[in-house]
Amino acid sequence: MTPRRRDILRIGGAGALTACWPGWAAAVSAGVPVAPVSAGGTDIELRIAHQMLRIGGRETHAIGINGTVPGPLIRLREGQDVRLTVVNDLADEDTSIHWHGLLLPFQMDGVPGISFPGIRAGSRFTYEFPIRQSGTYWYHSHSGLQEQMGHYGPIVIDPAGADPIAHDREHVIVLSDHSPIHPHTIFQRLKQQGGYFNYQKQTLAGQLAGRDQTAAERRAWGKMRMDPTDISDVTGSTYTYLVNGRGPVGGWTALFRPGERVRLRFINASAMTIFNVRIPGLRMSVVATDGLPVRPVTVDEFQIANAETYDVIVAPVDDRAYGLVAEAIDRSGMAFATLTPRAGLLAAAPPLRRRPVVTxxxxxxxxxxxxxxxxxxxxxxxxxxxxxxxxxxxxxxxxxxxxxxxxxxxxxxxxxxxxxxxxxxxxxxxxxxxxxxxxxxxxxxxxxxxxxxxxxxxxxxxxxxxxxxxxxxxxxxxxxxxxxxxxxxxxxxxxxxxxxxxxxxxxxxxxxxxxxxxxxxxxxxxxxxxxxxxxxxxxxxxxxxxxxxxxxxxxxxxxxxxxx
The missing domain is CATH 2.60.40.420 (Cupredoxins -  blue copper proteins)
Structure with missing residues (x-):
């Protein structure tokens, strides 16, 4: 790793958000099913407001929901009707919530200018719709670039009858990316230079060492004015990659008992990052995607694109800690957590793998x-x-x-x-x-x-x-x-x-x-x-x-x- 990338993991990743986390995202999660946001779970209030967060010793501006990033876990049941009142406490901008993956009347979909006018500052809007499905979903802003600033949260919908996916314990895992740079500034820099955040370009030293492209290939790509290392628009040069709001060092921990079937509900709530997910030493059985069950597929690794969800079952039998690795697709950084039989027993993060090049x-x-x-x-x-x-x-x-x-x-x-x-x-x-x-x-x-x-x-x-x-x-x-x-x-x-x-x-x-x-x-x-x-x-x-x-x-x- 270059010093820059090493610092990203050591410093940028070490800082956990100092503002409150929702209860479901506690530093050590026992995996007990979380109660709905409000008693009964059918009448829920979500309050959108600016707040300050601290990552790696540095305060950064964010938008939270009920004072947390990510927002509260909304846990519902198939067949119920739900009322979700969103209060806009932002001082000077509209907001919205889109219920990602939920089947509902289009007026409740939450996209300003398409399905409703948005929620003005100082006002509120109540979404009302029946729950017609079960599975792992999420919600986020569809106003401007608020999603990048922390305006997102998970949804778990329990089936009306018996759950077809048998498990003893579950954990919700929200992956995201966070930058101290304001999202409109990030966008402006991308408009000025598409590869602005790419710190992993090919070098002469790499060529002499025989890495990546040959000299002839580099000349040809140069003539085409194309960069074969341009994998991610925004990278670990500015992003810290988070699991449930926590960075990869000293981060989030999930508990298990050896022999249990543990269901991990992965949600990629990032703005710009595709993650490659693996648990070294532990195979995963993929049992659902985008909320819907699939026939189990045993894998060592899977890629989760922005806004996708995957449910996997793991069955650890050893009394040891496992690292949960979500490596950015360009390998400029990672989100990291620990799956462990007891609090305080942590896994070590592996080194980043060599970044790919475009073919x-x-x-x-x-x-x-x-x-x-x-x-x-x-x-x-x-x-x-x-x-x-x-x-x-x-x-x-x-x-x-x-x-x-x-x-x-x-x-x-x-x-x-x-x-x-x-x-x-x-x-x-x-x-x-x-x-x-x-x-x-x-x-x-x-x-x-x-x-x-x-x-x-x-x-x-x-x-x-x-x-x-x-x-x-x-x-x-x-x-x-x-x-x-x-x-x-x-x-x-x-x-x-x-x-x-x-x-x-x-x-x-x-x-x-x-x-x-x-x-x-x-x-x-x-x-x-x-x-x-x-x-x-x-x-x-x-x-x-x-x-x-x-x-x-x-x-x-x-x-x-x-x-x-």
Whole structure:
């Protein structure tokens, strides 16, 4: 590790937030199911306000919920009705809460300008809706960049009957990223220089040591003005990575008894960070994704993109502490916690692994069948701007590249995980535990390109930002549509559709995994089938916060079917 990265772990990570944590995120968690925010759990008040936090000995501005970061755990039960009153105690700005992954009337979805006007400073808004599902979810602001400042919290919904996932104990694990720099300043710096926060660029010393690219490859990439180390827009150079609001050193601890089945509910509430999660010495059985059960898959590691949730079961039998490692995808830092049989017995954090570099496949060019010595990368780059691969897609400042050979990468590990050893979860491993509710063949197809220009920090769907689109994407209630997302950029894009679940087309037929958020790898594509079963206007966007803020968002409008 360079001194800079070492300091991030030693100093930046060591500081826990000094403001109050909610009870569920106590420094040592026994894993006892947490009571709802209020008695009965059907009438809940959440108060949004500015507060100061201390991380690594440095005070930083944040936005908390009921005085905590993360916010309170909202624990509900399938079949109940809930009232959630949000009070905006921010002095001079609107706020909102989006109930991520919950199926509800669109007026309760919480997206200003789409489903409601927002919550003015000094006012309140009451969300009311029935609980139609169970599982692990979360909530966050959809106003400006408040999510980056701490405006998020977990939701656990218990099933109406017996829980299909057997376990003896559970822990909720909220992963996030926090910076002392104001989010609008972060965004401004990204607009000025896309790689502003990348402190892991290739060096001459690395080349002489034989690391990363060859000299020829470096020259070719230089001609294309592309940086193969540009993995994350915002990195550990400014972020501290948190588990339940605590940094990786002296951080959060979860208790277990040897022989227990422990359910870990992972929520990636970060603004800009994809995490690679592992527990060295302990295998994990993935049992749910985005709140819905899947057939158990035993893995050594999984990648969790922004806004995804995964439930895993672990069954430690040894009387020892295990490190819970959530390494940032670019390996510029990690969130770290301890799973232990007793308080005070802590695991040691492992060193960061070598950061990955972007490949030709990440550029939408699968060169595996070609002789690399015969490839003219400069001419290939010209081919990446060939609009024949995307008829009608406008080429211009906001569309830097078009992938000439995009590939379905759902059977591949996430970026940087192909050679880590052990079993890594891939999307094609996921099989729904229950038969899909709608198994009709789609009646039409829709193709959407994820586009951008990293140098100018411009992001969009089909080359058009939200404010450049006149009409929403139209659907008719009840119709079945096959949607293919094509990533024409070199960055990951976790795409979230509000108000719906969709079925990934990964070869599992009527047991296709159902999700509300899916990561589209660089140069890759993802196909899913959607039943437009929720009338209203719904946000559809990348869950990288600054990508969405820059324009990678549109509106899906589901209209009632016309009477025959």
């Amino acid at each position: 030709m496949k990440d550029m939408g060019m699968d060169m595996s069948a070609m002789d690399p010595d015969m490839v003219d990368m400069s001419s290939m780059h010209m081919g990446m701007r060939d609009s024949r691969n995307a008829p009608g897609l406008p080429l211009g400042p906001g569309v830097q590249t078009i992938s000439p050979m995009p590939a379905d990468r759902t059977a591949e590990p996430g970026q940087g995980l192909a050679d880590v050893g052990g079993k890594v979860l891939v999307y094609t491993d996921l099989v729904a535990a229950d038969r899909n509710p709608d198994v009709r063949a789609p009646s039409r197809k829709l193709e959407i390109h994820l586009t951008g220009n990293m140098e100018r920090y411009m992001w969009a769907f089909d080359g058009k930002k939200l404010n450049e689109v006149k009409d929403p994407i139209p659907f008719t209630a009840g119709e079945r549509v096959r949607i293919t997302l094509i990533n024409d950029t070199m960055m990951n894009h976790p795409i979230h559709l509000h108000g719906h679940f969709f079925e990934l087309v990964t070869g599992h037929g009527d047991h296709a995994p159902r999700k509300h958020t899916v990561n589209v790898q660089p140069g890759g594509m993802v196909t899913f089938d959607l039943t437009a079963d929720a009338v209203g206007d719904w946000a559809f966007h990348c869950h990288m916060l600054y990508h969405m803020h820059a324009g990678m968002m549109q509106v899906v409008s589901v209209r009632p079917a016309k009477a025959a």
